[in-house]
Amino acid sequence: MTTTIALITGANKGIGFETARQLGARGMTVLLGARNEDRGRQAERELREALGEAGEVRFVPLDVTDPESVRQAADWVDKEYGHLDILVNNAGIARGAPPSQSDPDQMREVYETNVFGVVRVTNAMLPLLRRAPAARIVNVSSEVGSITSQTDPASPLSQMRASLAYPTSKSALNMVTAMYAKELRDTPIKVNAANPGYTATDLNRHSGLRSVAQGAEASVYLATLPADGPSGILWGHLWTTEGPDDAYGTLPW
């Protein structure tokens, strides 16, 4: 039996760690990407302990903003496994200020991780993903990047404070997702964007309302789509003023 190989970036904590745990629990070999050696090794130990015999876990040094680090990670995956079945572009940072007070340098910093980092990692891994029978790419985005929701008075998103760097980085990531899906539409590779929903992690000083187990569900769902599943959508938690707290589906771009 061949084992599914899944690489998750920014997997030393938060939603990424939990995504690695849930994929590992399905028996996959989980490549736990982390930019810091100590944090990565610590997470590798914790995940091995959590999974027991269920799945293999291996730490991969990977800073998505560093081309050399990304190249080395791709070379290592190639040498060790020769292909990659699942790439979850999860690493992300959040900074933000209202547009009138926003500094382009701060935007550039956020885009470097949330947008350019995804392109850098995806392009480095694409030759390996093409060698898999049916690869899946998941870009961890957010409903805050949905222009439709942000401008719909009926959406809770429209009530949020206007902020520039983070939401626009996720809007860009949404289009990045759509463009990769378009380029790869005649291949078995599916490329989708995940919306975890507002999840309690370090990113928001644990103010999120959802658990990491819930937050990781969208990434895991999209990472394990069947052959007839969609490509080029934003899918995940649906935050509405009415309706159930835990509804999932396709979100508007």
Ligand SMILES: NC(=O)c1ccc[n+]([C@@H]2O[C@H](COP(=O)([O-])OP(=O)(O)OC[C@H]3O[C@@H](n4cnc5c(N)ncnc54)[C@H](OP(=O)(O)O)[C@@H]3O)[C@@H](O)[C@H]2O)c1
């Ligand atoms: N929490 C939410 O409510 C929420 C909602 C929607 C979307 N998201 C998205 O979900 C993803 C995960 O966020 P989270 O909430 O789990 O946040 P988190 O707990 O802060 O985790 C972020 C992860 O990304 C890593 N990272 C940051 N910059 C990196 C880089 N240059 N290279 C490699 N790794 C890097 C961090 O590593 P270090 O530990 O080294 O900093 C950490 O492992 C992000 O893309 C975020 O935008 C979160």
